[in-house]
Amino acid sequence: MTSSPLATYQPDQRALALIGGEATDANLRRYLHGIPGIDAVGLEARAADLGTRSIKTSSKRWAIDTIIGLIDLTTLEGADTPGKVRSLVAKALVPDAGDPGCPRVAAVCVYGDMVGSAVAALGSAHAAGGTEGVNVAAVATAFPSGRASLAVKLADVRDAVTAGADEIDMVIDRGAFLAGRFGQVYDEIVAVKEAGRRADGTLAHLKVILETGELNTYDNVRRASWLAILAGGDFIKTSTGKVAPAATLPVTLSMLEVVRDWHRLTGVRIGVKPAGGIRTSKDAIKYLVTVAETVGEEWLSPHLFRFGASSLLNDVLQQRQKMTTGHYSGPDYVTID
Amino acid sequence: MKRLAIPKTYKLYIGGKFPRSESGRVYEVLSHTGDFLANAAKGSRKDARDAVVAARGALGVWAGATAYNRGQVLYRIAELLEGRRAQFIAEIMSCEGVNAAGAGAQVDEAIDRWVWYAGWADKYVQVAGNANPVSGPFFNLSVPEPTGVVAIIAPQGDESLLGLVSAIAPAVVAGNTVVVVANENAPLSAISLAEVLATSDVPGGVINIVTGSPAEIAPWLASHADVNALDLVGAGDLDWVELQISAADTLKRVLPPESGADAAAPALSRILAFTELKTIWHTKAIL
Amino acid sequence: MKFLDYAPAPESQALLDLKSDYGLFINGDFTAGRGTPFATINPATEQRIAMIATANEADVDAAVSAARHAYDGVWSRLSGSDRGKYLFRIARLVQERARELAVAETLDNGKPIKESRDVDIPLVAAWFFYYAGWADKLDHAGVGPNPASLGVAAQVIPWNFPLMMLAWKIAPALAAGNTVVLKPAETTSLTALLFAEILQQADLPAGVVNIITGDGRTGHTLVNHPGVNKVAFTGSTSVGRAIARSVAGTDKKLSLELGGKGANIVFDDAPIDQAVEGIVRGIFFNQGHVCCAGSRLLVQESIHDDVIDRLKRRMQTLRLGDPLDKNTDIGAINSAEQLARIRELSDRGQQEGAERWSADCEIPANGFWFAPTIFTNVATSHRIARDEIFGPVLSVLSFRTPAEAIAKANNTPYGLSAGIWSDKGSRILAVADKLRAGVIWANTFNQFDPSSPFGGYKESGYGREGGRHGLAAYLKPAVRSGARSISAAADHTTTPVSKKSAPAQKAAK
Known part of the structure; x- marks a missing residue:
């Protein structure tokens, strides 16, 4: 991709240059509605077609290890405790107790008040935004509904970052988005990003959850994706996992297409995180295929693609054992967390 | 003292106008007893060509008219024919040698045939079209449309007006435009019908009538690349197989000759013979 | 390794028991x-x-x-x-x-x-x-x-x-x-x-x-x-x-x-990614050996370059090779004869001044193969814009207005298929109405179903x-009696039929 002058802009300048003015509802609407639409039937047919790729032998082995390294191993329950989080971290670090060669996951994803427990449990294995070890992602901004004042949401973010979160998974205000208050959604994302600034001036990595299950249409998903990227999101993420449908292959494909177009336009690479509902390695491989054939294989890296999942890991591990031993494994041969 | 009558000059009907044949030729039309009736224009291949140009030019407007409108226009022809019933009866009597009752019956049937076909204008699509239940997220409709320019060799038998109307009406009701070669021996009612058409609401060029020799003109129409379909209903005495072979060069739709009382009988199949079924798929999704 | 070079995934031939x-x-x-x-x-x-x-x-x-x-x-x-x-x-x-x-x-x-x-x-x-x-x-x-x-x-x-x-x-x-x-x-x-x-x-x-x-x-x-x-x-x-x-x-x-030379018309408000998929499905499905293929792409000028850029990127992901591999998108050309025809017409396109571009694919040593190819800067007078190639070769033309798109789409002796891509329903219906083709796909292409009639206009x-x-193409009306009565006239057929009253049959030649 040829480098675009837009690549050198700060996100806010770039957005203003693209939408041709201040980030008002009217300017954003004009911009977002000027983007080509999506035909749902065609999108779903393309996703289904990508899902028929047959990944075998060496490709499958590579895919399985890659999937593990892309997982944000997640626990987001009201019943979470520091003990549960320690257990999750242990699993993140050593997914398969029987195989020390098994790669680690990309990050653990927890509620903000559990960040401290996760960081402590990781100890020296805490990647802290780097590539060695495991990162800590925190859901924030009154996750999952996002129904709180901006002040509360920003405090939520600051708490998590202060406690050591490397990544913030925020939710957009779907109500505002559906009501056409695009400027409000935009401003909140900008504010959340800034709230993730650490003492040393660096910013927590920002994943923007669109909650596609509430946006209802692919056109909305596409517009929300553009909006989140314009506002400075580092990642766009499908779902909280608390609303059905969560991640689907067509929704993820439509988001990957936005990311691809953004890269064509600006030279900047944005990450994508499907979350919720991806439970089997077979499904996860379909996502890898979709990523590779839509934005390119370069995206199959933790800084550009993640799976938000909990049960996926164990299915992948069983597949991995099958490939190593040549026979099918069972749930008792992988640890529950 | 008996008034000296004004005889009519019988000309062609092309593009809503009444030209003489570009060839300058005429031929004698005789009564059934062999008396001179008129000099009819003897149309040439170039007249046929001009008629095809006129028909092609009129196609967009006629095919694009609403079905309701086409139905009313055809019905209007019946109204005007009814008003000139006496004239047609007289011409038919002189040309075909039938009595007043027989000529009247023919004119009545011709009028009724316009009415019958007029009623089909906004129905044939419903009867011959379909909504198709395809197994997928698609809206799928099949709709018949006019084929385009139809060349017709009018029936050459006894009932010149009825034969002509029986061949023209089903083609035009669907939105086709036509070039018709009239009954060679009895062309008067064809030209008089043209006068009716010219004063009706039928747009110029929708129906073009060429008088003359079908044997001479038909091969040019059968081979004309801008003719989409060929109705050989009245071509039974011509070398019609050659015409059909010639029409195959551009894959024209062809109806074969018919004869006898059953010729060009009123039928939905005559309408549909000159329609094309178009099937439209559209994706269907609310997301 | 390169993930996209998916390891071979051949379908088993074991269930096939062929005679010699x-x-x-x-x-x-x-x-x-x-x-x-x-x-x-x-x-x-x-x-x-x-x-x-x-x-x-x-x-x-x-x-x-x-x-x-x-x-x-x-x-x-x-x-x-x-x-x-x-x-x-x-x-x-x-x-x-x-x-x-x-x-x-x-x-x-x-x-x-x-x-x-x-x-x-x-x-x-x-x-x-x-x-x-x-x-x-x-x-x-x-x-x-x-x-x-x-x-x-x-x-x-x-x-x-x-x-x-x-x-x-x-x-x-x-x-x-x-x-x-x-x-x-x-x-x-x-x-x-x-x-x-x-x-x-x-x-x-x-x-x-x-x-x-x-x-x-x-x-x-x-x-x-x-x-x-x-x-x-x-x-x-x-x-x-x-x-x-x-x-x-x-x-x-x-x-x-x-045959056909189907126009695939992409308006500037088209759902662009699906349109690109539709273009690919339209011309590269079955190696373009499809009578209703969308072999003429008509793109609105304002989005021409963007569409071509997206199309080329997409074509680079097409996998040509062993037809039995489950990941193959483009198989073999059916015969040496057909391959020769595709080559001849493609060479002709180049000679006539159109710009040729093919996806990078490795062509197997044996067998008959032709890489997915598009021609841009094609004029309506070029042979590749008029003749049916029946191969994975797309001719790209542009238009400025819907009227021009319709005129160009209809400017062919064929009339089998056409595609329309737009987000505007009223325009799709109006354009579909004006196209002289038997099958029109709106925001989709190359769909078939037994309940959906298929067939052409004109020389298709x-x-x-x-x-x-x-x-109905395999039926005829019951023998009619009473001929002239209007009420008896209910039959219909869609192809020319010989009437029982036709004159004696003549030999065809």
Whole structure:
């Protein structure tokens, strides 16, 4: 991709240059509605077609290890405790107790008040935004509904970052988005990003959850994706996992297409995180295929693609054992967390 | 003292106008007893060509008219024919040698045939079209449309007006435009019908009538690349197989000759013979 | 490693049990042909698959006689519901043996297994299922009460969708009560002969379906045989034209599905990513060996460069190679002859000044292959904008207004298919209304369904396959009485018919 002058802009300048003015509802609407639409039937047919790729032998082995390294191993329950989080971290670090060669996951994803427990449990294995070890992602901004004042949401973010979160998974205000208050959604994302600034001036990595299950249409998903990227999101993420449908292959494909177009336009690479509902390695491989054939294989890296999942890991591990031993494994041969 | 009558000059009907044949030729039309009736224009291949140009030019407007409108226009022809019933009866009597009752019956049937076909204008699509239940997220409709320019060799038998109307009406009701070669021996009612058409609401060029020799003109129409379909209903005495072979060069739709009382009988199949079924798929999704 | 170089995932050939020689299927049994046998080869490897018999004139005669005998003796006397039951049986047997048929089709034709497996063979079963249900409901076929079957149908089919074209022909013919002599294309006879085995398993009465193999001469003999009542042909416009000439003056009812040069029109408000997929599906599906292919891309000028850029990126992900590999998108060209034609027309396009671009793909050493190719800067006068290439070659033209798009789309002697891409429903409907083509796909392309009539305008042929109209192509109205009465006039047919009152038949030539 040829480098675009837009690549050198700060996100806010770039957005203003693209939408041709201040980030008002009217300017954003004009911009977002000027983007080509999506035909749902065609999108779903393309996703289904990508899902028929047959990944075998060496490709499958590579895919399985890659999937593990892309997982944000997640626990987001009201019943979470520091003990549960320690257990999750242990699993993140050593997914398969029987195989020390098994790669680690990309990050653990927890509620903000559990960040401290996760960081402590990781100890020296805490990647802290780097590539060695495991990162800590925190859901924030009154996750999952996002129904709180901006002040509360920003405090939520600051708490998590202060406690050591490397990544913030925020939710957009779907109500505002559906009501056409695009400027409000935009401003909140900008504010959340800034709230993730650490003492040393660096910013927590920002994943923007669109909650596609509430946006209802692919056109909305596409517009929300553009909006989140314009506002400075580092990642766009499908779902909280608390609303059905969560991640689907067509929704993820439509988001990957936005990311691809953004890269064509600006030279900047944005990450994508499907979350919720991806439970089997077979499904996860379909996502890898979709990523590779839509934005390119370069995206199959933790800084550009993640799976938000909990049960996926164990299915992948069983597949991995099958490939190593040549026979099918069972749930008792992988640890529950 | 008996008034000296004004005889009519019988000309062609092309593009809503009444030209003489570009060839300058005429031929004698005789009564059934062999008396001179008129000099009819003897149309040439170039007249046929001009008629095809006129028909092609009129196609967009006629095919694009609403079905309701086409139905009313055809019905209007019946109204005007009814008003000139006496004239047609007289011409038919002189040309075909039938009595007043027989000529009247023919004119009545011709009028009724316009009415019958007029009623089909906004129905044939419903009867011959379909909504198709395809197994997928698609809206799928099949709709018949006019084929385009139809060349017709009018029936050459006894009932010149009825034969002509029986061949023209089903083609035009669907939105086709036509070039018709009239009954060679009895062309008067064809030209008089043209006068009716010219004063009706039928747009110029929708129906073009060429008088003359079908044997001479038909091969040019059968081979004309801008003719989409060929109705050989009245071509039974011509070398019609050659015409059909010639029409195959551009894959024209062809109806074969018919004869006898059953010729060009009123039928939905005559309408549909000159329609094309178009099937439209559209994706269907609310997301 | 490079993930996108997916490791080979070949479909197993183990379930295929082919014979080394195949005879003709006449009167319920396989019989040796009296013509010279020929080899059918795998176009991806140029290896011989089996020897195929050639039917000579005597064989054609025997097949037509068998069909006539079966028509008179059995099939025309069977109840509609029993005919339907045979068709249902066939549909189920096709489903049961679907994978085997898909593998055989891919071996013999060169098309990707994912297409034979997911498109061709499922549609074959669907076609028989659909028409099975019609067999006892012929009063509703649209030709009036108590319609009559025609008799013996001679059917000649092409090599691009061998078994699917067979199904499109045989299912409606049998449902309507006709018997059949079918000739598959010379290069793709294999699945038709496997289908004959299915007919044996279904216990279809002998002679109801006869399958004779051979080259164009066999087909010529068949369609000209005086004992056939119906001719149905799918193939090139030039052969279709010759058939139309040869049946002129006869009572044979004719259906022709011929060539096309479909316009795929992309407006500036199109759902762009789906449009790109539709362009790809339109021209690269089945290596572009599709009569209704969207071989002319008409793009609105304001988005031309963007669409071409996206299209080229997308084309780089197309995988050309072993048709039996489940990840293959572009298989082999069906024959050396067809490859030569594609090359010739593509070279011509270059000479005429169009800009040629092909996706980077590794071309296998053996077999017949052609990389997916697009031509930009194509003018309407270029041969590649007018002639049917029947290969993975797209000609790109641009337009500025909807009126110009319609004019360019219609500026062809063909009229089979067209595509329209726009988010504006009113425009889609208006443009669809103005296009002179038998099948219009709006925001989709190359969709087929047994309930949906398919067929062309102008030189793309006449008659429809699929749906109620496809059934009517194998029926005629009950003999009418009382002629002139208006109330009796309920029949309809979609193809020219000879009237019983027509003058004595003349020889065609």
